[in-house]
Structure formats: C-alpha cells, structure tokens
Amino acid sequence: MSDINEEKMERVIEQMVEDNIKFIRLQFVDINGTVKNIVIPFNKEDMEDLFNEGMLFDGSSIAGFVGINESDLVLKPDINTYSRLSWRPEESAVCRFICDVWTPEHEPFVGDPRSVLKKSLAKIGKMGLQYNIGPEPEFFIVDIDENGYPMPYDEAGYFDVEPLDKGPDFRRELTLNLEELDFEVEASHxxxxxxxxxxxFKFKDALKTADAVITFKQAIKAIVDNMATFDQLDYRVTFMPKPFFGVNGSGMHCHQSVFKGDKNLFSDPNSETGLSKDALHFMGGLLKHAPAVTAITNPIVNSYKRLV
Structure with a gap:
C-alpha cells in the first residue's frame, strides 16, 4: 500500500516537530464537495504507520460513501499536502494532510472524488499530457443586520477602492495567510x-488545483471568522452562487490548458484566433457534455438562480 519515499517522510516529520505541531487534521472531501476531517494528536513515533497504512474510519456516516455493512474505509494522508494551518494558535499548532480514501483491501475507493480525479489524470498522463486549471473563485463577505439577516458588508463595485471598498484589509490578511499555505496569489480585487x-491564484495541474480550491474556501472562512471575532464584528463569508437577488452572483472561472512537456497544446500563434485545433476540439467536447458538466458544477437550486 505504501510508495512513500522514506527520506521525504523523515523530512516532513521533522518539519512537523519544528512547526510545533500538536494536532493533525486528516482531511478529505465527500461526494457533495463538503470538507470532512478527523483530528488526531501528533505523535512522532506513530507517523510512519500513519503514512504507510493510513487510518480506518466509518464511511457509512459520510453522504454518498458506503452502507453500514461495508462501513470500514481508510484515510491515507498524501504526504505532499502537509501544511501548518496559519489561522490556528502557534503555541498549539495544527497541521493538515489531504487524504485519499482507500478500501481495507488496499484499493482506491470509487466514491472518493480525489481518487476519481487521480485516475483520470493518470490516464492522460500515459499519453504524456498534463491538464492544468487556473481558478478564479468569487465570494461574498457579509454582515448580519439587526434582524439577523445577511447583507453585503459594503456598497462597492468592480475594482473600486477605499472608501467605497471596505475590503483591502480583508484581502491583504487573506492573501498573507494564503501565501503561508503556499498559494501563489496573482491578484485580488x-x-x-x-x-x-x-x-x-496561479494555475497548476488539476489535482493540486482541486486541493487548493478546497483549502482556499476553508481557509478564507476560518480567517475571516477569526478577524471578525478579533474586531468584534459579525462578518461571514459565503461562496453561495446567488445569495442576493438582483445583483451578480458568484462563480469560479476555470482557465484550462493541456501541456505536452513545455508546449501548450491549445496555443497556435499562426491561427486566426491564436487557438490550435486541439483547443477547438476541447471546447467542442465541453459544449457536447455541457448538460452533464452542469450537473456537477451547478449542483444546488441556488446555482440555477445565478444562471438565469
């Protein structure tokens, strides 16, 4: 079950000691895209077994996973996803590993979204291709009015500055925390x-990007909650597609490319549009499969309030 480099494992464990880690979050995502985790105390002597064998958990209580008669599943940490959580206290630090979900028979669990993505990427990897995504997640910062209803925390618009835009300090703090989590933030506004x-944030291969989006959403909610508590304000963050009627909703543009080595297969500087035939076929595939893609990318009723 283990293919972990021993030297790398030792480096990560030593980094955990140096970071004063006291607790470990073993994080995964259910079929609905909801982040789940199990928290365990850090014990240096137990880490080799954790990395190699994983940790059993009850999958029957996770939406869309397994029934009660086949409840045992295994969380196996991806050693490459180690990150100290910057919004947790330094004196009792918390780290997280994103995990793959396995069966007790040492097979990737078919209901694990991350494993499904890895399987697809392995398929195109055999063709010498790398699929990259650069996301632009949008979100609302909201305040709670005297009646307990959410409302936008400012009245600013596109690319506005202070005093209309009340968000520069928020975005500065968010950017600094995200950079501590190894994000390459390209722009904020x-x-x-x-x-x-x-x-x-900067595009990467699809697996790293998928991990990053989950971390991004979790981190932003936690950081804003901490800032609101410190400032004694009732700020919240929502990635809900259409939280307010009559104004723009939130989406997540995904810039996509396929590379073969250093060559971007979607680029053709000699064509009229700058796009290659591969790019046009790729877009044709997206259009052909749009209904199925929409079911995944717009999974709730509120999604369609945004689309109309």
Whole structure:
C-alpha cells in the first residue's frame, strides 16, 4: 500500500516537530464537495504507520460513501499536502494532510472524488499530457443586520477602492495567510456586486488545483471568522452562487490548458484566433457534455438562480 519515499517522510516529520505541531487534521472531501476531517494528536513515533497504512474510519456516516455493512474505509494522508494551518494558535499548532480514501483491501475507493480525479489524470498522463486549471473563485463577505439577516458588508463595485471598498484589509490578511499555505496569489480585487470579492491564484495541474480550491474556501472562512471575532464584528463569508437577488452572483472561472512537456497544446500563434485545433476540439467536447458538466458544477437550486 505504501510508495512513500522514506527520506521525504523523515523530512516532513521533522518539519512537523519544528512547526510545533500538536494536532493533525486528516482531511478529505465527500461526494457533495463538503470538507470532512478527523483530528488526531501528533505523535512522532506513530507517523510512519500513519503514512504507510493510513487510518480506518466509518464511511457509512459520510453522504454518498458506503452502507453500514461495508462501513470500514481508510484515510491515507498524501504526504505532499502537509501544511501548518496559519489561522490556528502557534503555541498549539495544527497541521493538515489531504487524504485519499482507500478500501481495507488496499484499493482506491470509487466514491472518493480525489481518487476519481487521480485516475483520470493518470490516464492522460500515459499519453504524456498534463491538464492544468487556473481558478478564479468569487465570494461574498457579509454582515448580519439587526434582524439577523445577511447583507453585503459594503456598497462597492468592480475594482473600486477605499472608501467605497471596505475590503483591502480583508484581502491583504487573506492573501498573507494564503501565501503561508503556499498559494501563489496573482491578484485580488473587489468584484461587481456589493460585498463581492475575488482572489485569483496561479494555475497548476488539476489535482493540486482541486486541493487548493478546497483549502482556499476553508481557509478564507476560518480567517475571516477569526478577524471578525478579533474586531468584534459579525462578518461571514459565503461562496453561495446567488445569495442576493438582483445583483451578480458568484462563480469560479476555470482557465484550462493541456501541456505536452513545455508546449501548450491549445496555443497556435499562426491561427486566426491564436487557438490550435486541439483547443477547438476541447471546447467542442465541453459544449457536447455541457448538460452533464452542469450537473456537477451547478449542483444546488441556488446555482440555477445565478444562471438565469
């Protein structure tokens, strides 16, 4: 079950000691895209077994996973996803590993979204291809009014500055924390709708990007919650597609490319559009499979309030 480099494992364990880690979050995502985790205390002597064998958990209580008669599943940490959580206390530090979900028979669990993605990437990897995604997640920062209802925390619009835009300090703090989590933040700005923001980070291969988006959403909610507590304000963050009627909703543009070595297969500087035939066929495939893709990328009723 283990293919972990011993030297790398030792380096990560030593880094955990240096970071004063006391607790470990073993994190995964259910079929609905909801982040789940199990927290265990850090014990240096137990880490080799954890990395090599993983940790059993009850999968029957996770939406869309398994029934009660086949409840045992295994969380196996991806050693490459180690990260100290910057918003947790330094004196009792917490780290997280993103995990793959396995069966007790040492097979990738078919209901694990991350394993499904890895299987698809392995398929195109055999063709010498790398699929990259650069996301632009949008989100609202909201305040709670005297009646307990959410409302945008400012009245600014696209690319506005202070005093209309009340978000520079938020975005600065978010960017600094995200950089501590190894994000390469490319740009941040106020979006079109009141209270709406965007922080874009550099494209990477699809697996790293998928991990990053989950971390991004979790980190932003936690960081803003911490800032609101410190400032004694009731700020919240929502990635809900259409939280407010009559104004722009939030989406996540995904810039996509396929590389073969250092060559971007979607680029053709000699064509009229700058796009290659591969790029046109790729877009044709997206259009052909749009209904199925939409079911995944727009999974709730509120998604369609945004689309119309």
């Amino acid at each position: 106020h979006e079109v709708a009141p209270g709406q923001n965007e922080i874009a």
